[in-house]
Amino acid sequence: MAGKVSNFSDLIQRVTASCLLHPLAATRHYSGELVSDPDEGEKECDPRRGIEEDPEEEEDDEVEEESEEKGGAEEVWERSKREMRAERLVVEMEVIMNDVFDTVSAMKRAYVSLQDAHCPWDAEKMRVADVAVVAELRRLAVLRERYRRSLICHGGAGGGGGCGRGLGSRPAEVREVVAPYEAALEEMKREVKAREAEVDSLKEKLRSSTSLNGKKGRSLSKRRLSCSQSLVAASPAPELFEATMSQVREASKSFTSLLLSLMRAAHWDIASAVRSIEAAGGAGAAAANASIVGVHHAKYALESYISRKVFQGFDHETFYMDGSLSSLLNPGQYRRDCFARYRDMKAMDPVELLGVLPSCDFGKFCSKKYLAIVHAKMEESFFGSLEHRSLVAGGSHPRTEFYGEFLKLAKAVWLLHLLAFSLDPAPSLFEASRGAELHPQYMESVVKFSGRGQVPAGHVVGFPVSPGFKLGNGSVVKARVYLVSRA
Structure with missing residues (x-):
């Protein structure tokens, strides 16, 4: 009995030692032998490392590595x-x-x-x-x-x-x-x-201007005014030329009034100035001693002087500023170009235009005419210096009220000139000469006479104030003249 107990105790010790030395998960002892768990399946034991190697875990690792x-x-x-x-x-x-x-x-x-x-x-x-x-x-x-x-x-x-x-x-x-x-x-x-x-x-200003001209009894009839409105942006027409000539006359009167007021402010001898204008205009030897202009009509002599200067060279396509002959070489194209320039220039402010393009053709025209009209002594007496003249002669255009008023006249004449070379045939300019008889169909007096405006007998042309034009359709823009007694 004692021997059996001893053997049994030894068996327990050996199994315990074996389990401690070789731990196996989920194993059982039966009849003194190690048996694998049937639920877990067979597992291999590595006696060198004392751990198990699971094939499924190795497959999972390979899948993860591939992913x-x-x-x-x-x-x-x-x-x-x-x-x-x-x-x-x-x-x-x-x-x-x-x-x-x-x-x-x-x-x-x-x-x-x-x-x-x-x-x-x-x-x-x-x-x-x-x-x-x-x-x-x-x-x-x-x-x-x-x-x-x-x-x-x-x-x-x-x-x-x-x-x-x-x-x-x-x-x-x-x-x-x-x-x-x-x-x-x-x-x-x-x-x-x-x-x-x-x-x-x-457009509204144009309608107002043309209607105002009609009310004042200008030479344009209602038919011509309506025609000029409809044709201003379409094609050149004699009626449009007549309307532009009316603008030239208004601008000329305005600049003349300003010039005369400056002469009076500078204490000019107006009578002497008028006699000089008459002599320069060929008014005869008598003008050197006595003026033919009435006391209150000095403005007409001054306007005549301005008109003569500003219209000089009007018959040439560039006012003789160069020798261009485009109107003769290709007249049809030149007429179209002139009217296109007229339409572009019509709505422009001359001051702003010359501020951007001071040396364009219009700028050269303004410089030439200003230096011809306002001579050095005149400007110095007006402003005490020749600043205007120096700027203009140098190719610039001063922004002053006086020069701005001159630019209005220059623009009106420039537009009239463009229209004249846009028409076919071009209008022909004429001017009354001193001593000529008054022809009502070609001339009109700037002085209004009493008695229904009838010109007294025995009056002839003293000097021309502004030129006239005969148009291709037979109509006439009358020349303005200053009449004096033949005696």
Whole structure:
């Protein structure tokens, strides 16, 4: 018995020692043998390490490793695609920017050509330059659209996606790019509205002016006034020429009044000045001792002097400022060019025009006529210096009230000259001579006589005040004359 207990105790000790030395998960002891758990399946034991190796765990590890490898490859591929898209976008942006710079340079050259075509006036060159400017602007619009689409398709060089994804992912950048163009478009729309309002205002002023001339009993009839309104922007017409001649007379009277008031303020001897004007105009030897002009009619002598100076060279296409013969070489084209210049000049402020283009043909005309009308002694007595004359002789145009009043007259004569060379046949200028009989169909007296305005018998032309014109349709713009007694 004792031996059995001892053997049994030894057995327990051996099993315990074995379990401690070789621990096995989920094992049982039965009949002194180690048996594997039937629910767990067979497991191999490594006596060197004392741990088990599970085949399923090894398979899971391999799957995880393969997933990690696939995920890393996909991430590398996506990153490479983004880099490729970014590179393509950079290349495309460089191409677009090069095109933008080339287009802007071409537009600047076209705009410079457009400015050059204004002075001297070249209608064909202006048309070609205008077409070129518009073409470059359209090309800029196409480049803008290319740029916008590139941003949308490439997502602003950002995180991928095809066309359409970039628009949702980068809306702020697209709006930032488009905003300046939209602002410029709105500014142009406002400018167009302002120009339209200016055109409407000028049309209203023209209607008011022509209706006022009709009320004052000018030489234009209602039929001619309505015709001049309808034809002012369409084609040249004799009625339009007559209306412009009325504007010349009004501007001449206004400038004459200003000049006479300055002469009186400078304490001029008006009678001596009138005698000098009469002598210069060929009024005869008697004018050196006694004036034929009445006491209150000095303004007519001064207006005659101004008219003679400003209309000198009117029969030449450039007032003899150069030797141009365009009206003879290509008369049809020259007539069209003159009327186009008339329409452009009609709505312009002469002060603003000469501020931008002081040396254009109109600027040269103003300089020439001002120096001929206002001589040095006259200007010095008016203003105490020759500042006006120095500026004008140097190619500039002073912004003063006196010179502004002169520019109104110069512009009116310039427009009349353009209209004269727009008509076919051109009007012929005539002027009454001293001592000539009064012909009512060609002349009118500047002095109104009593007794229903009838000119007393025995009166002849003392001197011409402004010239007249005979038009191609047979109508006549009467010359204005100062009448004196034959005795």
